[in-house]
Amino acid sequence: HTLAPRPQWLGEGWMAVDYLAGEVKTTLPETHHLAELLYHLHQQPRFGWRITLLPLLERYWQTCDPARRTPRWLIWLKRLKREREPGVIRLAPLHMDVHAGNLVHTDSGLRLIDWEYAGDGxxxxxxxxxWTADEAERQRLIDAYARVANIENARLVRQVQRWRPWVLMLMAGWYExxxxxxxxxxxxxxxxxxxxxLETKG
Known part of the structure; x- marks a missing residue:
């Protein structure tokens, strides 16, 4: 109840949840507020299923427009498959779709909606x-999270950098x-x- 609307009904592929009274803004909240919300989420009991990105990346490749299957896409897919997903600093329940449109500013604090992609990771x-505005905003979020979670900043930065190509591939495939x-x-x-x-990072 401190993170998400309460579910009321589930059936036939649909879930009905309580309406959250509040405001959905066009920009992310202040960095320290978002860091605290994510840390609070990551302290909750795990869902019980792991997020694995490679099957999603391969599915996007197989189901996209064949004319859009470029050599660079295949190179990146093979590269990530060869490197394998990064290890884990801390295994926790993740939302995996945090952006301004999925954050409701209520009287009792921030709440997250749209948990379609959630899982442990x-x-x-x-x-x-x-979905930060730029990498400078992401760095501020990492700094704030490292402080609240008591994690060495440099270690967290390196781990986020390892994951970024995977996330960019995920986003590109979803758009395709x-x-x-x-x-x-x-x-x-x-x-x-x-x-x-992705090419800039590569």
């Missing part, structure tokens, strides 16, 4: 996945599949932008 994966499903140009533009970010 490395806390650094969560930090690598938060949404383009295939909808034909909406915004998704192809977002995919191209994400591929550019």
């Amino acid at each position: 490395d806390i650094a994966l969560e930090l690598a996945s938060v 599949c949404r383009w295939q499903q909808t034909g909406e140009l915004q998704f192809i533009m977002l995919a191209n932008e994400t591929w550019c970010q």
Whole structure:
């Protein structure tokens, strides 16, 4: 109840939850508030199922528009498959879709909605996945989280950096599949932008 709306009904692939009275803003909350919320989430009991990214990356490759299966996409996929997913600093329940639109500012504090991608994973994966405005904002979030979680900052930074290519591949693949499903140009533009970010990191 301190993190999410209370579920009321589940059936036929749908879940009904309590309405959260509050405001959804267009930007992330202040860094220390977001860090505290994520740390609070990561202290909760685990869900009981692990997040594994490679099967998702392979599925996106297989189900996207064949004309969009570029050599660089395949190179990155093979590279990550060869390197394998990074180890775990701390295994915890993750939300995995933290962005401004999924945060409700209520009278009793921040709440998270849209738990479709939640599961157990490395806390650094969560930090690598938060939709920050830029890498400077992500670094501020990492700094704040390291303080509240009592983790060595440099170690956390390195682990987030290891996860970033995985997250960027995940985002690019999701955009590619949404383009295939909808034909909406915004998704192809977002995919191209994400591929550019990945190439910069590569």
